[in-house]
Amino acid sequence: MNRLKQAISEKGVVISDGVLKVDSFLNHQIDPALTLEIGKEFAERFKNQEITKILTLESSGIAPSLTTALELGVPVIFSRKKKSLTLSSNLLTAKVYSYTKDETNEITVSKDFIVEGDKVLIIDDFLANGEAALGLTSLVKQANATVVGIGIVIEKSFQPGRDKLEQAGFHVESLARISSLKNKKVGFIEEMVANK
């Protein structure tokens, strides 16, 4: 998605070889027009999957999930992050380890909203080690629902997340795939398919 790559190139800040800051349009300040395009692109890529729900993780996944949901006409559910387990019989929970913060969070979703038979599209802002996405797939499985795909805004392709998700059998679509952040420069993987 060219407009997204352009925003990353122009406004992204490379903090280190592993860390890209996109606070000015995705993670803290949100560019609504770009987010709308991101949603249209996800909807286009997953349009034949008969999606019934979109599942994401608070907070940065909410905006691109909402614009995708507007296109597809399905609800968004955002999973909540908590440091400690809230004991509730009505929650599905999964543990997610964050390499960045070196801490494990519990992510939760109500059993009322992901239910048996649901065809769920998972959306997240970043894919690095894949821990958050795998946690979300675990919530869907616990509900006896199906993950029909995983949509990622920015994939750090030099980290193992995508491989882990594909090895687990999931269909991953990433709108921008970053091959390297070395020397303070963002390198992209150019896809073979026509890529807007």
Add this chain to the structure above:
Amino acid sequence: MNRLKQAISEKGVVISDGVLKVDSFLNHQIDPALTLEIGKEFAERFKNQEITKILTLESSGIAPSLTTALELGVPVIFSRKKKSLTLSSNLLTAKVYSYTKDETNEITVSKDFIVEGDKVLIIDDFLANGEAALGLTSLVKQANATVVGIGIVIEKSFQPGRDKLEQAGFHVESLARISSLKNKKVGFIEEMVANK
């Protein structure tokens, strides 16, 4: 806003005299079509204010802020909640006491995104005691920017938040004003003005 009131009446769950759960369309699962209408209504109510930014609080404020931003063509910034202060010279911070959780959180926003001269619309999902909204106004003031209004999806009018905000000189627009949650029933304040 009739469609919002209808959703509250039909899908809201009154937990106690003070607590209304709207997890099925606003706070955990998001109804995208309703959220789009909410955004259009906020945009209509604040259209003459020359708004340059929308400021909200993660996580539940993000969706209605984004649909408002799509209408107004301005960026959204979502303030982050943290239990402990992150020392950073580039952050504006305010303390927000939560009556529900009986804890004080630090809310933060980068100095890069709310700047002198900005005309800021604050949006939040709920107004009860007004602590979160007042914290957001404090961030705007610290940046030498102006709060041009506060848009609330659901106001619990039997709690003191609105009075506090109006006494501090802010213009508040709430799309649904709840007069009472007694006897497990949601009562609304009917506005004198034509109210969609």
